[in-house]
Amino acid sequence: MNESVNQGSSAISIAGVLVHTRPERIDAVRTQLTQLPGVEIHAVTPEGKLVVTVEEDDERMTGETVMHMYDIDGVLSAAMIYHHFENDAAEQEASL
Secondary structure: OOHHHHOOOOEEEEEEEEEEEOHHHHHHHHHHHHOOOOEEEEEEOOOOEEEEEEEEOOHHHHHHHHHHHOOOOOEEEEEEEEEEEEEOHHHHHHOO
């Protein structure tokens, strides 16, 4: 295992998350979600469902960000429905 190959390499982790919140807390939850690193909101329903993506440089941090969503007052659930992890193109070429 050559650790020097991994040092300085970049990777990206993208997760799609369905967040369900109390309808009366939608605005407050939206505000707090956008303050989490790498979070972007793509759709919101009046019933309190939000379609969110989390983009991080570290797969572990993506999971931690999703778990932090549960700490937001009004969030009932946060289900990761999609996850993609991709290494840097240069690192992929080196492994061939």
